[in-house]
Amino acid sequence: xxxxxxxxxxxxxxxxxxxxxxxxxxxxxxxxxxxxxxxxxxxxxxxxxxxxxxxxxxxxxxxxxxxxxxxxxxxxxxxxxxxxxxxxxxxxxxxxxxxxxxxxxxxxxxxxxxxxxxxxxxxxxxxxxxxxxxxxxxxxxxxxxxxxxxxxxxxxxxxxxxxxxxxxxxxxxxxxxxxxxxxxxxxxxxxxxxxxxxxxxxxxxxxxxxxxxxxxxxxxxxxxxxxxxxxxxxxxxxxxxxxxxxxxxxxxxxxxxxxxxxxxxxxxxxxxxxxxxxxxxxxxxxxxxxxxxxxxxxxxxx
Numbered sequence: 001x002x003x004x005x006x007x008x009x010x011x012x013x014x015x016x017x018x019x020x021x022x023x024x025x026x027x028x029x030x031x032x033x034x035x036x037x038x039x040x041x042x043x044x045x046x047x048x049x050x051x052x053x054x055x056x057x058x059x060x061x062x063x064x065x066x067x068x069x070x071x072x073x074x075x076x077x078x079x080x081x082x083x084x085x086x087x088x089x090x091x092x093x094x095x096x097x098x099x100x101x102x103x104x105x106x107x108x109x110x111x112x113x114x115x116x117x118x119x120x121x122x123x124x125x126x127x128x129x130x131x132x133x134x135x136x137x138x139x140x141x142x143x144x145x146x147x148x149x150x151x152x153x154x155x156x157x158x159x160x161x162x163x164x165x166x167x168x169x170x171x172x173x174x175x176x177x178x179x180x181x182x183x184x185x186x187x188x189x190x191x192x193x194x195x196x197x198x199x200x201x202x203x204x205x206x207x208x209x210x211x212x213x214x215x216x217x218x219x220x221x222x223x224x225x226x227x228x229x230x231x232x233x234x235x236x237x238x239x240x241x242x243x244x245x246x247x248x249x250x251x252x253x254x255x256x257x258x259x260x261x262x263x264x265x266x267x268x269x270x271x272x273x274x275x276x277x278x279x280x281x282x283x284x285x286x287x288x289x290x291x292x293x294x295x296x297x298x299x300x301x302x
Contacts, residue, residue, distance in 0.1 A: 002034045003205050004080060006112070009088035009122075010040035010099035012048045013175070016124040019153055019191055020088045023122060026198035033205065038077055040099045043069035049173035056259045060248040062093045063240050065135065067102040078111050084205055085112065088122035091132035094237055104139040113143035118210050120149035120201060124186060126166050127154050128233045130225065130299050137302075147302045148210035151197050151222045153186045159229070163270050196220050214302050223300045227292045228281050230299060232274060239269070 005027055011017035027033045046058070061068070089100035096104065103109055113119070119140060123129050129152060140147055155162040165184035169175050177183050200220055204213045217223070243265065247258045285292065 002032050003083045005033060005035045005084045005086065005205065006038060006077065006080070006082045006117075007035060007086045007088065008038045008040065008103065008112075010042075010090075010097065010103070012046055012090070012097075012099075013169070013173075013185075014048075015175075015185055015191075016088055016090055016122075019124050019186070019194060020086070020122060022191055022194045023151065023198045023201075024086065025195045026202045027205070030202060033202070036077055036080065036082075038073060040103045041071040042099055042102070043071060046098070048170075050170050052171065055170065056263055057255075058098060059093050059240075059259070059262065060244045062098050062101075063095050063244040064248060065095055065101050065105075066098075066248075067105040068098050070099070070102050070106055070108075073108040078108065081115070082112070082117050083208070084201070085117050085119045086122060086201075087119055087136075088124070089132075089136065090124050091126075091129045094128060094233055094240060095132050096136050100136075101139075104136065109139075110143060113140065113145045116145060118146050118148040120151065120213070121147060123150070123152045123154075125152065125154045126162055126185075127159060128229050128236075129154065130230045131233045131237050133299075146210075148204075149201065149213045149217050149222075150302050151194075151217060152225070153190055153194060154224075155185055156187065156190070157182055159274065160271070197222055218300060225296065225299055227296045228278060230295060231281060232277065235277075236269070239265075 005024075007020055007024055009016055009020050011020075024035055027035050046054070060066075087100075090097050092098065095101065121133065121136060123133065125132075133150065137147060155166065157165065161181060162184070165178060165181050168178045168181075169184040175183060175185055197217060197220060200213070200216045204210050204216070214222075243262050247255065247262065250258050
C-alpha cells in the first residue's frame, strides 16, 4: 500500500514553493509514495511585492496571531488518511505568517492534525525563526500531534546585509543583486541541495519510524542557528508585544501614526541597537557558554 504524504504551504514570493518542490522531489520520484499538495489560499490575499503601507499594516495581526479567512480545503484531502504531513511556512514579524497561522487555527487543520499524523515543519526564513517555531509547536501541541522533524533554510548573509537586501526584494519583487550587495533570500545552491532532506524523510517514511528523523536531518545540516539571533528574537518578541497591543485597535490617522512610529523603532533597532547588542553579547559569551549551548541544542531539535 502506498504511503500518503500531505504537503501544506503558502508562498507569497514563490521561494517557499521552490523549496518544498525540491525537498519533496525524492518523495515524488518514489512509486510507493503519494504526495498531495494543499496550497493555503486566502479570501483576501497578500500581493507580492509588498507596498510599504500593506507590509506594516499586517504587523499587529501577524504578531498577535489573529487568523484571517482562508478558502475552503478540498474534501478529498480532508477525508484522506495520511502517514505524514509536511507543513511549510515563512515567519513574518517573528511569528508564523498570517496564512500559516490562519490555517493552523482553522477547522481544516483540526481535521487533519487531530488524526495524530506526525508532522515535519519546513521553514523558509531571512534569519530569525526560533520564536515563530515555538508558536507553531504550541499550535500543533493543541491538536495533540507530534512534531518529528524540522528543516530550516535561511538567508546566510550577515544580519545587516540581509536586512537591506530583503527589503529591496520585498518592495520591488526583484530577487537580484542590488549594487555591491548579494542576491537576497536563500541561496539557490542551498535550495537546489535541499532534496537531501527529502531523501532522509523518505527513509523514515518507509520504515514508519521517526524516532531519529531529526537526528538524521541535523546530520545533513537541516538546522543551523547562531545563538545571537535567538537572543535578539526573544528580546524583539517582548518589544513587539507592546507595539502590537498598542496598535491593534487603532484606526485611520491614529493607526498610521503608530505604524510610522513602529517603522522608526525598527530602523533604530536593526541599524543602531542590534550592532551594540552584538558587541555586548560576545563580551559576555564566555560567561554564558553552557546556557548558550543548551539553548542552541534545544532550538535545533523538535
